[in-house]
Amino acid sequence: xSCLNIKLKERENRVLEYTDFGDLNIELLEGSKLxxxxxxxxxxxxxxxxxxxxxxxxxxxxFADFSRDFSxxxxxxxxxxxxxxxxxxxxxxxxxxxxxxxxxSFKHLVGKTTSIMDNYGVxxxxxxxxxxxxxxxxxxxxxxxxxxxxKIIVFDENSQGVASPILKIDENEVQASxxxxxxxxxxxxxxxxxxxxxxxxxxxxxxxxxxxxPVSAQFSVETQSLIxxxxxxxM
Amino acid sequence: MAKLKIExxxxxxxxxxxxxxxxxxxxxxxxxxxxxxxxxxxSTLLQTIMGNPNYTIKSxxxxxxxxxxxxxxxxxxxxxxxxxxxxxxSEVPGVNNSDFLKSALNAxxxxxxxxxxxxxxxxxxxxxxxxxxEMSTRNLxxxxxxxxxxxxxxxxxxxxxxxxxxxxxxDSGLDVDAIQIVANVIxxxxxxxxxxxxxxxxxxxxxxxxxxxxxxxxxKIAKVGDKSLxxxxxxxxxxxxxxxxxxxxxxxxxxxxxxxxxxxKEALKGAK
Numbered sequence: 001x002s003c004l005n006i007k008l009k010e011r012e013n014r015v016l017e018y019t020d021f022g023d024l025n026i027e028l029l030e031g032s033k034l035x036x037x038x039x040x041x042x043x044x045x046x047x048x049x050x051x052x053x054x055x056x057x058x059x060x061x062x063f064a065d066f067s068r069d070f071s072x073x074x075x076x077x078x079x080x081x082x083x084x085x086x087x088x089x090x091x092x093x094x095x096x097x098x099x100x101x102x103x104x105s106f107k108h109l110v111g112k113t114t115s116i117m118d119n120y121g122v123x124x125x126x127x128x129x130x131x132x133x134x135x136x137x138x139x140x141x142x143x144x145x146x147x148x149x150x151k152i153i154v155f156d157e158n159s160q161g162v163a164s165p166i167l168k169i170d171e172n173e174v175q176a177s178x179x180x181x182x183x184x185x186x187x188x189x190x191x192x193x194x195x196x197x198x199x200x201x202x203x204x205x206x207x208x209x210x211x212x213x214p215v216s217a218q219f220s221v222e223t224q225s226l227i228x229x230x231x232x233x234x235m
Numbered sequence: 236m237a238k239l240k241i242e243x244x245x246x247x248x249x250x251x252x253x254x255x256x257x258x259x260x261x262x263x264x265x266x267x268x269x270x271x272x273x274x275x276x277x278s279t280l281l282q283t284i285m286g287n288p289n290y291t292i293k294s295x296x297x298x299x300x301x302x303x304x305x306x307x308x309x310x311x312x313x314x315x316x317x318x319x320x321x322x323x324x325s326e327v328p329g330v331n332n333s334d335f336l337k338s339a340l341n342a343x344x345x346x347x348x349x350x351x352x353x354x355x356x357x358x359x360x361x362x363x364x365x366x367x368x369e370m371s372t373r374n375l376x377x378x379x380x381x382x383x384x385x386x387x388x389x390x391x392x393x394x395x396x397x398x399x400x401x402x403x404x405x406d407s408g409l410d411v412d413a414i415q416i417v418a419n420v421i422x423x424x425x426x427x428x429x430x431x432x433x434x435x436x437x438x439x440x441x442x443x444x445x446x447x448x449x450x451x452x453x454x455k456i457a458k459v460g461d462k463s464l465x466x467x468x469x470x471x472x473x474x475x476x477x478x479x480x481x482x483x484x485x486x487x488x489x490x491x492x493x494x495x496x497x498x499x500k501e502a503l504k505g506a507k
Contacts, residue, residue: 191287192325193335194309195318196391197342203310206338210329210374 008032008057017220024049028057030081039064039223040071041230049075053113056083062218065092066230071100075133079106079113079144088117091215093208094127094159095234104133108141108174117148119163120215122208124155124234129162136168137176144171148178153185153211155204205235237263237300237316237398237429239284244295246276246283246454252293253279255454261447263316263398263429268440268465270433271451272473272483277433278322280451281401285319286312299399314343318397320388322404326376332387333357333371336394343395360393365416381408389417393424400424401431406439418442437469452476452483 003023008014010029017037026049028034036059040047045067053059065071077086086106094100106115121129135146152161163180185207193203209216209231216227239261246254253276261267271277283290284297286309296305299315307315327335336357341347348356361368364386376384385405392400402421406414421430422443434440440448440462448464450457450473457476458464467475476483 186325187289189325189327191285191289191309192321192327193330193339195285195313195321196335196339196395197310197313198339199310199342200308202338202342206330206335207327210327210331213329 006034006036008034017223019223019226021047023047024051026051026059028053028059028084030055030057032057034059035062036060037062037064037219037223039219039227040067040073041226043068045071045073047071047073049073049077051075051077051086052080053077053084053086055081057081058085058087060087061089062215063088063090064212064215064219064223064227065090065100065102066227066234067098067100068096069098071098072103073101074103076105076107077115079108079115079141080110082110082112084110085114086116088115088119089215089218090117090119091212092119092121092129093124093212093231093234094121094129095124096127097125098127100128101130101132104131106133106135106146108135108137108144108146110140111142111144113141114145115147117150117165118214119150120212121150121152121161122155122211123152123159123161124204126156126158128160131163131165131180134166134168135176135178137171137174139170141171142173145175147176148180150178150180152182153208154182155185201235205231208235238298239317239399239429239431240298241280241284242296242298244280244283244297245293246279246295247291247293248279248289253290253454254283256295257451257455259449259456261399261429261431265446266425266430266432266444268432268434268445268448268462269451270448270465270468271457275452275483276454277451278403279454281319281403281431281433284312284401285309285317310342313395313397316398318392318395318400320385320392320400320402320405322407324376324384324388326374326379328374328377330375332373332375335375336371336391339391340394356394360390363393363420364390366390382410382413385409386413386417389420393420397428399429399431401433403433404435405432406434406436414439415442437465440465450476452481457481457483 003025005025007027011031013033015035019039115135119131123129129152131150137144148165150163150165152163154161161182163182165178165180167176167178190203241259244254244257269277385408445462448460
């Protein structure tokens with residue numbers, strides 16, 4: 001699939017939603033705002049996203065990944081001018097022998113820029129999820145703010161989750177934080193739900209739907225229903 | 236009428252034995268007050284009856300009517316009519332209260348409930364519990380106060396309609412008005428189902444009908460009596476039982492209002 005170019009003019013506001021897409025090349029000019037909703041249901045995805053965010057422009061990426069088999073998503077967003085901001089929210093579900101890597105990076109090239117990243121994953125069966133990427137605050141990027149948060153629930157003995165968010169800071173007077181959690185399903189939650197009559201599979205599904213909801217709830221009703229079906233099928 | 240029978244139950248947590256040969260029987264037409272000092276196995280008994288996998292049954296059996304449920308899964312026990320109102324209800328992120336209740340209710344039925352029927356059932360339960368109906372759209376127990384969580388447990392009981400209800404310190408975290416609401420609902424429901432109620436306070440027991448008071452000490456039933464037993468414990472504590480030959484060690488590390496699955500906590504502490 002050919003690369004899709006998205007360019008927003010100065011002070012332009014747009015909300016775009018795609019369920020079938022390949023590489024993306026994004027450019028946001030001064031004061032523009034883009035909400036980009038991406039739902040990926042493909043087999044064997046190899047997707048590259050590049051973004052350049054201009055002066056006081058903002059991009060919010062909501063990425064729901066229900067791709068199958070092998071997936072490699074690489075995203076590099078450059079916060080190129082003062083006041084540029086990027087929010088990135090990803091939810092992914094891996095099952096069977098899926099192998100998924102998400103390499104999500106931000107480069108703060110100038111001051112007063114902001115990047116916020118939340119990655120959520122559920123790995124079951126023999127699948128593997130890797131969250132990696134670098135939030136790089138370069139020299140000259142004073143008063144910038146970078147936050148990274150990665151969480152993976154590992155359902156089964158043979159499923160794997162790797163979360164390794166990296167902060168690279170070359171400037172003083174910045175704010176930066178990162179957190180990563182890889183853990184098993186909360187056994188208290190399972191007991192609680194099952195004590196109300198839900199089977200183990202139903203309880204797992206309801207927890208997964210809830211866990212991925214902060215991202216899935218952002219999509220249109222049609223896409224939400226595709227997401228729900230993808231979760232049900234995977235569970 | 237459903238009948239629950241526990242036979243010579245030995246239960247361990249992390250290799251520490253907590254229930255040490257407990258035998259008790261009760262049916263869905265009676266209400267039992269289950270009393271005992273902290274750390275003697277009350278919560279362990281309730282969790283074990285419900286099938287919590289953290290509690291290992293070393294020997295003994297649990298019967299519901301003529302069915303041995305000792306090895307049944309948690310959800311199967313729920314479907315047979317058991318309900319446990321938890322001491323610490325879980326907060327489950329992203330799971331909508333009403334969606335969850337509908338799924339739970341449908342798990343107990345052959346045919347899914349119609350939207351209209353479900354709405355009526357929920358509306359009635361929320362009114363009875365004096366909980367604003369808007370709370371049905373919130374995530375399960377997430378951000379609920381202690382009292383709201385406990386009232387939500389009773390609300391789930393009303394919706395799921397079990398035959399035997401176990402309530403583990405349902406009154407902790409409730410203010411005076413909320414205790415009255417919970418007690419009124421229990422009292423109304425006593426006609427329809429059996430209750431096994433753990434509480435450290437006489438207040439709740441005073442507000443409902445009690446058929447039997449049972450004292451659990453050191454993993455066994457130490458004494459069975461009527462409602463007057465609750466009054467005696469409320470006034471005198473448990474020390475007088477020693478004069479009657481009941482031996483037990485009171486957990487001094489916990490104050491008089493300390494609550495919790497204390498025997499379990501102790502076992503886990505020892506395992507570290």
